[in-house]
Amino acid sequence: MNEVIVAKNISKSYRDIKAVDNLSLSVEKGDFFGFLGPNGAGKTTTIRMLAGVLNPDKGTILINNHDVKDKQNVSKVIGVLSESRGFYDWMNGEEYLSFFAELYGIANKEQVISSLLEKVGLAERKHTAIGTYSRGMKQRLGLAKALINNPEILFLDEPTIGLDPQGQEDIQKLLKTLNQRGVTIFYSSHLLHEVSYLCSVIAVINEGRLVAKGTLNELQDQTGSKDLKNIFFALTNHK
Amino acid sequence: MKMFKYIWLKDLKAELYTWKSLAWLLVTSMIFSVIAYLLLTNRELSLLDHTEMLWLFGKIIIGSALLVVVIDASSLITSEFENETIEDLILTPLSVKDFVLGKLFASLTLWLLVYTVAVPYMVVISSGTKLMGAFLGYTALLGTIAVLGFTMFVFAVSFFYRSLKNTLTTSLTLLLALSIPALFSTTLKNNALAKILGSINPLDNIFSSLDNVLVDYKVSIAQNLTFIMPLVLFCVAMFVILIFSTKVFKRRGIIKG
Numbered sequence: 007m008n009e010v011i012v013a014k015n016i017s018k019s020y021r022d023i024k025a026v027d028n029l030s031l032s033v034e035k036g037d038f039f040g041f042l043g044p045n046g047a048g049k050t051t052t053i054r055m056l057a058g059v060l061n062p063d064k065g066t067i068l069i070n071n072h073d074v075k076d077k078q079n080v081s082k083v084i085g086v087l088s089e090s091r092g093f094y095d096w097m098n099g100e101e102y103l104s105f106f107a108e109l110y111g112i113a114n115k116e117q118v119i120s121s122l123l124e125k126v127g128l129a130e131r132k133h134t135a136i137g138t139y140s141r142g143m144k145q146r147l148g149l150a151k152a153l154i155n156n157p158e159i160l161f162l163d164e165p166t167i168g169l170d171p172q173g174q175e176d177i178q179k180l181l182k183t184l185n186q187r188g189v190t191i192f193y194s195s196h197l198l199h200e201v202s203y204l205c206s207v208i209a210v211i212n213e214g215r216l217v218a219k220g221t222l223n224e225l226q227d228q229t230g231s232k233d234l235k236n237i238f239f240a241l242t243n244h245k
Numbered sequence: 246m247k248m249f250k251y252i253w254l255k256d257l258k259a260e261l262y263t264w265k266s267l268a269w270l271l272v273t274s275m276i277f278s279v280i281a282y283l284l285l286t287n288r289e290l291s292l293l294d295h296t297e298m299l300w301l302f303g304k305i306i307i308g309s310a311l312l313v314v315v316i317d318a319s320s321l322i323t324s325e326f327e328n329e330t331i332e333d334l335i336l337t338p339l340s341v342k343d344f345v346l347g348k349l350f351a352s353l354t355l356w357l358l359v360y361t362v363a364v365p366y367m368v369v370i371s372s373g374t375k376l377m378g379a380f381l382g383y384t385a386l387l388g389t390i391a392v393l394g395f396t397m398f399v400f401a402v403s404f405f406y407r408s409l410k411n412t413l414t415t416s417l418t419l420l421l422a423l424s425i426p427a428l429f430s431t432t433l434k435n436n437a438l439a440k441i442l443g444s445i446n447p448l449d450n451i452f453s454s455l456d457n458v459l460v461d462y463k464v465s466i467a468q469n470l471t472f473i474m475p476l477v478l479f480c481v482a483m484f485v486i487l488i489f490s491t492k493v494f495k496r497r498g499i500i501k502g
């Protein structure tokens with residue numbers, strides 16, 4: 007057992023609304039961990055707490071055996087493609103990645119940036135201002151930014167949203183390759199076919215609480231449903 | 246290499262790419278040109294004493310610079326919140342201290358540029374007096390301390406509100422609240438309460454120090470300590486407020502809740 011993400015009894019409220027309620031989960035090294043839930047279930051809040059940008063009201067989080075508050079150690083091993091995707095529109099793609107490479111202290115940044123731009127299919131548009139990028143291109147750039155520090159753990163919140171089918175397939179292939187190389191991926195998405203294709207372990211959250219976790223087969227056995235859509239509906243009490 | 250440097254350079258580039266700094270420099274140079282012209286013509290007509298002219302121009306340089314820096318600084322941190330770029334910055338090893346320091350350097354750079362634009366005007370206006378060095382030196386010293394204090398206040402408010410509109414309104418209100426009494430006539434400043442308020446008002450102390458140097462020829466630092474110390478204390482107070490504000494930000498995280 008080599009757990010790289012461990013959350014114990016974490017809760018988070020926004021004023022009177024309980025976004026995450028006493029949630030405990032663990033992710034093992036090398037897992038492709040699918041994180042599902044209806045809108046407002048607390049997925050983004052959970053990812054933000056696990057990545058250390060939001061403090062839980064209670065509970066503890068360990069990333070690679072470091073407390074998530076230990077920013078210096080945690081930030082080096084995680085990459086995040088978050089829900090809020092703000093960009094410096096006046097920069098071009100290369101400048102944007104270069105800025106983050108400097109913040110992470112990447113030694114051979116030109117080489118890393120060039121390779122990442124190639125991987126996400128933005129090499130030809132690297133000198134174009136981000137303000138002129140389409141939503142899909144920004145999504146690819148965000149993913150490249152998340153990979154800039156060669157992370158061991160990758161948090162992805164709806165990574166393929168806004169991408170065309172070809173773009174979705176390219177990103178899926180890239181993520182598969184990364185996972186095969188040992189990168190642990192925490193993957194939140196509403197695209198259930200994508201989750202069933204990519205993820206080795208799936209967790210379902212509803213109203214801030216973890217309602218199920220296991221492989222697709224285990225979830226099928228638990229719910230008696232065959233496809234992930236029906237499993238999801240069964241676990242989230244969809245009527 | 247300290248990480249604040251990357252934030253500083255990024256913000257400098259942003260100011261240049263978006264022509265913001267250049268627009269501010271153009272505006273300030275136009276203000277300085279008009280004021281210098283008016284002052285010099287008054288001087289030629291012997292309507293204004295030379296030292297009074299220097300004092301007025303010093304006030305205008307620092308006043309304009311503070312206005313420009315406060316407006317500009319209001320967007321430095323709030324834009325990271327409003328454009329949702331703060332989350333990606335927090336995820337990096339960048340500390341809040343380096344983040345604030347980088348933004349502070351960006352703000353001080355704008356002050357340095359405004360001051361550089363003002364230097365030729367100051368040289369021309371003070372030519373023929375022995376006060377050129379003192380005029381340049383004290384404007385730089387007092388302006389730098391004031392810019393530092395006001396910028397720290399703006400940043401503290403930015404972390405609290407996280408919105409440009411509210412930060413700008415609050416910061417300009419403070420600047421105006423402190424400017425107006427400083428511009429009152431000597432008669433209005435004669436009662437006890439006005440004297441107490443004047444002694445702690447940073448802008449009042451800047452103007453009094455310039456008066457002390459340029460009109461009364463008291464140019465040594467020791468002779469101006471009574472005015473410089475309240476300014477330094479203002480900076481210390483703003484620093485404490487900023488530290489408190491960043492601690493609240495760290496506790497709350499990126500969402501106010």
